[in-house]
Amino acid sequence: MTEAALTWHRLPSRVLLLRVLEVIKSFIIPLVLLFVINNDWSSTFGIILRVGILLFLLLDILQKFFGWLNFRYALDEKTVYVIDGNWIKKEKSLPLYKIQSVHSNSPFLYRLLGVVELTFDTNANSDDASFKLAGVFPNEAKRLEDILDQVRHRKAETDVPVEGETDATETPVAIAKPASRLLYALSTREIIIASLTSLSVFAIFPVASTIVSSIDDFINLDGTFDTIGDWVIHASIIAIGLLVLSVLILSVVIGMVINFLKYGNFRLERRGDRIRVEKGLLNRSAKEIPYEKIQAIRIKETFIRRWFNIVGVELVAAGTMDELKDESSTILPFVKRERAMNVLNEHFDQFVWSDTLHRLPKRSLWVKLLRISWFGLIVSGVVLYFFRDYAWWLVLLWAIIVGGRLLSYMTTRYARNGHFVELRTGAFNVHSFLTDKPRIEQIQVTQTPLQRRFNVCNVLFSTRGVLSNEMIEDIPKQEADAMLNWFSRYTVEEDMKTPG
């Protein structure tokens, strides 16, 4: 209909440069190996290899060029159209009202060239239902977001028929962009504390050994590390202590740098009916989650941060695409518990946290302890058979296994509070999960023979969205039945009290 009137846009021409840079970046290791470190054109094979790689590179860049040339998009008031594809032309059209959220992402190269990547997300889970503008100028991004905002407002108006005519005069005011309100910004201090309380401090040892051995493949380091080994054997305890200490400090610094790059300038904003999370120093990303898509809230406490009362808060949201799902739904990476609860109670008040949670009965502990640990048995068997000298490490292993079960017994809590169900699970890392009845897709109660003997069972709650299943283990059977009853549409609404 209006096809002729559409103005088609290409992505800006510097996106082409960006694509070329990305291609070179993905080939950087072979390029450096073949043309810098070992630039040897003497053998026939070497020439074929190098010419081949250059040809391949050229083809890839050509393909990217045509990809850029053939990608066009256009908008009218209701729909966005995209034409894409080198060999097979694809035309997509997507009604604007279906677009639930816009995520912007600017990796380092994008920032260098001053463009952003926009992802338009519908709430459907299929890939087809979303599309991406990989590289547009910020002002164009803003224009698109503004258009979407207007569409949303139009929809909101038609959805809610105005009852009193008096309101009609005020609606134009409401069309103005919803004011964004900063809920939380991460401070430098919090990043430092988080880095200090991270277990990844100890990850330096495996990481370092991997790096050393992979460098070793290219450059001969054999001698160097053997001398270090010799030195360690002959050095005094103080020297080794200092060495370990400095390695730990180094790893804290590395952790800090990583956390700064990842969470630097972290901002949580509320814009009308959506939540916006921005984060990252080099790779900056912004993600939006509409309020009505929030399925559940999860509070995470890691083993060490629990002692410092530092928690992380995550949203379980429906319809987020694969590439955006990890980490991006974190709305508070590491904050003091009180602060987190304040934000949650104030701005996510559709979810109500309970004050009192129920603990597991004593018999659950027995079930947990009696359960066979296949992992422990297999490891013990292997160690006892093949490495009997190291058998005493098994004590540590079993201490961790039993300790984990004890902790799991102590941390597991649950509550049903009106429409809400709140679960707190985990052993070393604890997380609390809160959702409400309309958002639960299904409940599954399972009971193993051992659990049957002790009259307890597991309950699995599923909501929409990724990582949306939550299991609570070894709760009393009556309680599980009560939960099923609570969830059943046939139970008359009444304020059910959970037995203590």
Next chain:
Amino acid sequence: MSDIETTPTSFSGTLPIEARTVFRLSSAIFYLIGLVITGGLVAASLYFDWPTWLQYTMYALLAIDLIYSVIDIVVFQKWKQERFTYDVKPLEIRLHHGIITTHDVLIPMTKVQYVHAQQGPLLRKYGLQTITIGTAAGSHDIYAIEESFAKTLREQIAVYARIEEEDVV
């Protein structure tokens, strides 16, 4: 049709006795393949004169496969049929199944997104169908119910869940 009035508002029941035969046949096929493989391993261990401990391991595997297949076919597949119950009501679906570990599933009708029916050669031979009920969080099977009843049940679930309505988001 006149039998709409007679349609019960709730469908509940267990799997028909033929389902047991189907379960037994399909797991018999499965274990037969297992037996062929382990038998082949035993033969290979004897023929190529593998180390003794490896030969014993192969014998043990064969024995485990044999014993377990007998228990599974005779007992477990019977339980699988006996212990499955379903209850489809206008507002919710309840499934109960499990051979040793029991599972109780409760799905509200409003959350049902699709209902599929499927039929393999074995099921077809016995005039049975498997119904799959899918939600956004996963799917559940009502295996091996009688064909025409499966059709009714499927249509009834679709009506209850109002799947024919376009789900505009």
